[in-house]
Amino acid sequence: MFISVTKISLKNIFFIVRFMRHNAKIFKQIGEAKGNLSFATSIQNPLVYWTFTTWDSKESMMQFRNNGAHKDAMKEVRNITKEAISGHWESEQKPSWKEAKVGMMENISSRY
Numbered sequence: 001m002f003i004s005v006t007k008i009s010l011k012n013i014f015f016i017v018r019f020m021r022h023n024a025k026i027f028k029q030i031g032e033a034k035g036n037l038s039f040a041t042s043i044q045n046p047l048v049y050w051t052f053t054t055w056d057s058k059e060s061m062m063q064f065r066n067n068g069a070h071k072d073a074m075k076e077v078r079n080i081t082k083e084a085i086s087g088h089w090e091s092e093q094k095p096s097w098k099e100a101k102v103g104m105m106e107n108i109s110s111r112y
Helices: 013-031 058-065 068-080 097-106
Strands: 002-010 036-045 048-055 081-090 108-111
Touching: 002 013, 002 058, 002 097, 013 036, 013 048, 013 068, 048 058, 048 097, 058 068, 058 081, 068 081, 081 097, 097 108
Parallel strands: none
Antiparallel strands: 002 048, 002 081, 036 048, 081 108
C-alpha cells in the first residue's frame, strides 16, 4: 500500500476558515477517490493539521492529489501556510498515527 502523510501549519488564525473550506471540499473528493483505502485527520493545535491517507498505489494518490478540490487547495498552500510537509512511502501494512508521523519525516517528498 502507498502511504501519504501531510503536516500543515497555518500562518495565523485568520486562515483557519479558508483552510476549513478547502478541507470540506477535499473530504468530499477523497470519499469518491478511486484507490483510496483510508483517510484520517488530526488537529495538533488550532494552527497545525495532519492528514494520513492510504492508497492502493502511488498512481491513485497522484490522480487524487493533482485534480479537483485538492489541486485547487494546493494552489493556495503558500499563501495560507507557514509550512506544509508531505511524506510518501510504500508499506506492507498501515502504520499507526505515531509511526505515520515518524515515517513522514523520514520520507519527505515536498516541503513549503
